[in-house]
Amino acid sequence: MIEKRYRVAYMFLLPTLVYLFGFQIYPLFENIRLSFTNLSLLGGQESRFIGWQNYRYFLFADEKFWLIFRNTLLWVFGSVLWQFALGIPSALVLNRKFRSRGLWRGLILVPWVMPVVVVSIIWKWIFDGQWGILNFVLREFHLLARNVIWLGNPRTVWFCLLLASAWKGFPYVTIMMLAGLQGIEKEVYEAAKVDGAAGFALFRYITLPLLQPAIFVSGLVAIVTTWTKFELIWSLTEGGPGNATSTLATYIYSNSFVFYEMGKGASLAVLSTIVVLFISFFYIRALRRSNV
């Protein structure tokens, strides 16, 4: 009887597994194979095996690669840091008792469900160098003498990009932190209050340590998903001005689908995967250590 029930379980799982192996795991390995070829849509020649050539090119010959690598770290950790810097306080506030709290909790997710392209329309218009409201407000308060072309200047473009990314991503962190906060027993706070803790000390010594598991898990999810996201950067700046906001993800895209050098793009994808696996590995190890 038990074995028969197992068979039923495998039968029900089979379609999902076949689908994911065929359409997700196979492409992943095919991508590794392609990274050792000179596959290109230009020139019309058959692609052939060229060994480590693509990898050697990016790691040792390409002058842009390391700048783009640094940009990727800035993009991922900048986005995630801001998302938590905004998400944790928002969760603390929304965890209080309010009139129509459910409504506010739902509304806070609006940026998160918005399509990326619309998000970039919104922020492009806010940051617009001539008509944007950001310039207007800063000028009104005499913080700016002249209009700034926010997205066209390598020194201001990162601020804009990370702000847009934080806006889109912080609601997810807020909801995760709210779930974490609901798991904290009221008695813990009352005991701490009896011991004389209040205000920030309450947050620092009670809330934060108890939130830590939720922070770690959603932090990992945020890092990994931001690592492979290129849509927001692409639709806001296309990696520009110059290569100022190019990341590994936009570089994979532009190599493969703007210049049609797909073998090169594939090798970048492999390098990118290796780095994100490394980061996750060390992240999880650090997490295990801190728990012991």
Add this chain to the structure above:
Amino acid sequence: MEEGECMRIFRSLRTQYLYLFLIMAFTLFPFFWLVFNSFKPSREIFSARPTLYVKNPTLENYRWALGPKGANLGRYLLNSILAAGLTSLLTIVFATTGGYALGRFAFWGREGIGVFLVLSQMFQGPLIMIPWYKMASAMGIINTRLVLVLIYGTATIPTCVWLMSGFYHGVPKDLEEAAMIDGCSHFGAFWRIVLPLVVPGIIATGLYSFIIAWNDYQYALILTSSDFAKTVQVGLAELMGFFGKTSWGGIMASGVLTSLPVIVLFVVIQRYLIEGLTSGAVKS
């Protein structure tokens, strides 16, 4: 003494609402700004002193967005509706079956498959794009809505199997056992007894995958280029490239039209979605 206590509570309430206001303003202002501007005539949009209200509201921008003289978004909206609708049907089929196995049975390898589902959410976008482009070209399905549905499945199925397994977990086991004693086959019990009980979950996963597919930009960008298959996201991004300096009002109206469906759907499934997302995170 009592008066002082009252004042303290009043003040803390006031700061609490102040914080709430700040958070909601940051969250919603950019969106409202989009909506306001979509109703402004271009004289008010390109103004040296932008206003927080609309002086002369107009539908001109929406006519531009949908009309043949402007963006002609209708066709792209239709493509998106078809691609996203079919994705949610596909996802429902896989999530109702896979989720049942995961939520109901303690079989060998269950944990491994759970980890596999979480990991497969990592391998998305640029990491599988190039082989997909090659595969789709080889099979002759590039530039079709079909290829979009197939690739969206890789993004929606892992999450939705998780979501559904949670819903099956809530169905009492005795029900299907009773049905099987009464002579139902296992599949019959699943089909007639269990499935009707998880209809809310089916609706939630269906709408969730609709949103994911609707919002996709990256896959549609590489896999579709003809008007026959191009989704509204790709169309919208191209509009920004073509008319980004002149027709901001029309572009913002198009943006509102593009985000409206997901916001409406989101309001419908909000409660289930938040529950499913957070419980999934706690589990893993």
